[in-house]
Amino acid sequence: MTAWPRTAAEVVRVAASDLGRRPLAGLLSVAAMAVAIFLVASFWSLSHGVRGTWARLAEQAVIEIYLKDGADAGAVDALAEAIERAGGVRRVERVSPERALAEFRALYPDLGDLRDLLGGNPFPGSLRVQPEGADPARVAALVELAKANSAADSVRYDRDWLEALSRLGGALSRFALAGAAALLLAALVTIGSVVRLALDDKREEVALLRIVGAPNAVVVGPVLVTGAMLGAAGALAGVLAASLARQVAYGTSSASPLAGLSEALFAVGLSPAEGLALALFGAVAGAAAAAAAAGRRGWSG
Amino acid sequence: MIHFDQATLIYRPPHAALKDVSFSVTASEMVVVTGPSGAGKSTLLSMITRELVPTSGRVVVAGRDLTAIRRAEIPLMRRSIGVVFQDFRLLRHRTIEDNISFVLRALAWPAARRRERTRRVLEWVGLAHRANDLPETLSGGEQQRIAIARALAPEPRLLLADEPTGNLDPERSFEILALFREIHARGTCVLLATHDRMLIERAKVRVLTLQAGRLARDEAPR
Numbered sequence: 001m002t003a004w005p006r007t008a009a010e011v012v013r014v015a016a017s018d019l020g021r022r023p024l025a026g027l028l029s030v031a032a033m034a035v036a037i038f039l040v041a042s043f044w045s046l047s048h049g050v051r052g053t054w055a056r057l058a059e060q061a062v063i064e065i066y067l068k069d070g071a072d073a074g075a076v077d078a079l080a081e082a083i084e085r086a087g088g089v090r091r092v093e094r095v096s097p098e099r100a101l102a103e104f105r106a107l108y109p110d111l112g113d114l115r116d117l118l119g120g121n122p123f124p125g126s127l128r129v130q131p132e133g134a135d136p137a138r139v140a141a142l143v144e145l146a147k148a149n150s151a152a153d154s155v156r157y158d159r160d161w162l163e164a165l166s167r168l169g170g171a172l173s174r175f176a177l178a179g180a181a182a183l184l185l186a187a188l189v190t191i192g193s194v195v196r197l198a199l200d201d202k203r204e205e206v207a208l209l210r211i212v213g214a215p216n217a218v219v220v221g222p223v224l225v226t227g228a229m230l231g232a233a234g235a236l237a238g239v240l241a242a243s244l245a246r247q248v249a250y251g252t253s254s255a256s257p258l259a260g261l262s263e264a265l266f267a268v269g270l271s272p273a274e275g276l277a278l279a280l281f282g283a284v285a286g287a288a289a290a291a292a293a294a295g296r297r298g299w300s301g
Numbered sequence: 302m303i304h305f306d307q308a309t310l311i312y313r314p315p316h317a318a319l320k321d322v323s324f325s326v327t328a329s330e331m332v333v334v335t336g337p338s339g340a341g342k343s344t345l346l347s348m349i350t351r352e353l354v355p356t357s358g359r360v361v362v363a364g365r366d367l368t369a370i371r372r373a374e375i376p377l378m379r380r381s382i383g384v385v386f387q388d389f390r391l392l393r394h395r396t397i398e399d400n401i402s403f404v405l406r407a408l409a410w411p412a413a414r415r416r417e418r419t420r421r422v423l424e425w426v427g428l429a430h431r432a433n434d435l436p437e438t439l440s441g442g443e444q445q446r447i448a449i450a451r452a453l454a455p456e457p458r459l460l461l462a463d464e465p466t467g468n469l470d471p472e473r474s475f476e477i478l479a480l481f482r483e484i485h486a487r488g489t490c491v492l493l494a495t496h497d498r499m500l501i502e503r504a505k506v507r508v509l510t511l512q513a514g515r516l517a518r519d520e521a522p523r
Contacts, residue, residue: 003409010406205392205403211350212455213379214407 011221018198018226025197026230029190033234033286034241036183037278041242041270043176048268050173061157063129063139065146068153071125075151080127086145088138093128097121124153184285191230191286192293195223199294223294224287231286232279239275302328302459302490303349308358310344310514318344320514321358326492328458331485333501334494336511342494345511346461349492350382351375363458380408383452383489387464389444391436391451398423398432401451408455422450426480442473449480459490466497474500 019026065083067076080092095103100123104111129146131139139157146155199206209219250266270278303326310319319341326332334342347353348360351367360367363381370378391400398419405415423429426446428439436444445465452460462481466474478500485491495501501508510518 006409006411010409204390208390208392208404209407210376211352211379211384212404212408213376213382214404215376215409216373218407218409 007215007217007221010218011225014218014222015225015229018202018222019194019229021201022194022197025190025194029187029194029230029286030234030237032183032187032190033231033282034237036180036187037235037238037282038241038245039176039180039183039238041239041275041278042245043173043180044274045242045246045266045269047173049266052268061131063131063142063146064156065127065129065149066153066156067125067127067151069124071151071153075149076125076127079146079149079151082145082149083127083129083142086142088132088142090130090132091128093130095126095128097123097125100124100126187231187234188285188289191227191289194230195227195290195293196296198226199223220294223290227286227288227290227293228283229286231289232283234286235279235282236275238282239270239278243269243275302326302330302363303492304359304361305345305348306359306361308348308355308360310348310353311356317514319348319355319511322511322514322516323358324509324516324519326490328490329488331482331491331504331506332493332509333504333506334492334509334511335496335501336517337496339513340511341514342496342511343463344514346384346463346492346494349459349461350379350384380455381458383455383457383460385445385448385452385460385462385465387467389436389441389448389468391444391447393436396433396435397428397439397447400436400447401454404451405454410455418454418456422454423447425453426450440473441469442476445469445473445477446480449477449484453484453489457489459492460484462491462493462495464495465493466495466500471499475503478504 065079076094080094083089084092098121101121104123127146129142131142143155143157146152206219246266246269303324305322305324308319308322309317311317322341322345334345336342344353348355348367349362351360351362351370355368358368362378365374365378367378392403395403401422402415402419405418410418420429420432423432426449428443428446428450431439431443436447439447445468449462449465460481465481466477469477474497481491481493482504493504506522508518508520509516510520
């Protein structure tokens, strides 16, 4: 073996030995990092699910323009043409009162014959407009155009509640990510503390290594490797826990009344490359925390 | 091997820890540095290991100008120097053998060569039979012999000893002096800082005397 591999082996051996001296403190660091990364990974996965679900629902959302009773057919045609001309419209469909009733019956067969119950068809005719894309400004312009038309009685747009849901989801995500960031900071402080304790333990040893001319890699390397090992182990544990939690949520959802929603929200997990990237991030963050701790102890190399 | 050229170190002006110190030591010499406490003996040794840098003047060790050396070269320079301390500085939780071999491991010596060198230096200081004991089980004189063995293990060209007999009785001190003379006889330059008059008398080597940070006398061997 040449000198470099021997030095690297020595660095790893000393780092492992340092960790072995204070196993509980090391475990605490790993746990703190694992919780932080678990939150990051879970919310990453959940936010993908929310975005996917929102996009699918938004795709299906329509503007329903209910027509006034006895609206002139020419006025309705003019309204339909005006909407098509406005652009950003995938389809404009005319829905007669009879078709609206048929759709209602198909959706709610238990409610029986509504026409008999109310003595007539309660549904008005409508224009069903499916917007193209999800540009809120363009959709709002279409809604305003319809409202201003004399043939329109009222306008309903499904995406209002979807957008409110999206805003709520966004706020929750930001809150969760802020929590994860705080936990990550706590994890890094814990790693720094473990490293500082290890340095205090081996102050004499380090002084001796410096005086005999040990390479900086041997003196400072174990500190960085200790931090990296703690960070990577914590991040890996967090990624595995998040993956397990997602599978449990996804797997048990078929028994739940909200099965569809649960499956949609937890459909996307971290890929192996993304999991590895998070573990790498944990290692780098851990090493950085260790370097900062070593710097505060006055020996950055 | 060592060259001081008007080396001055001022911690807090105007008080100088060393003032205009100039001398040279060849690779084949054994030299004692003496003087009262606070005269600058330890400061002078710390300049040779480049733990301290003169505020003016030059210090050259083994051909390297320590006032101009790059930071990355310092470890390499220190590998040519062995250091022995008054308080031994053995690692309490490591065995005698490990106290020596861990230094060689840090310097990336191959395992077989490391084991052989550790065995050899322990035999040389007469403590091979205590290889697996902890330092606290040894007497002061034995601990200092281990510290010397550790300093010699990486085969340095220069050995520095800062009050190596300060914690020992006269008999043990003379044993340690005999070891240093033997190390010198085997071709290592030795620089010994001590204020022990008896030891200096017995050493019969060149003596540099420091007083208040200045080199007061440079006496040839008697």
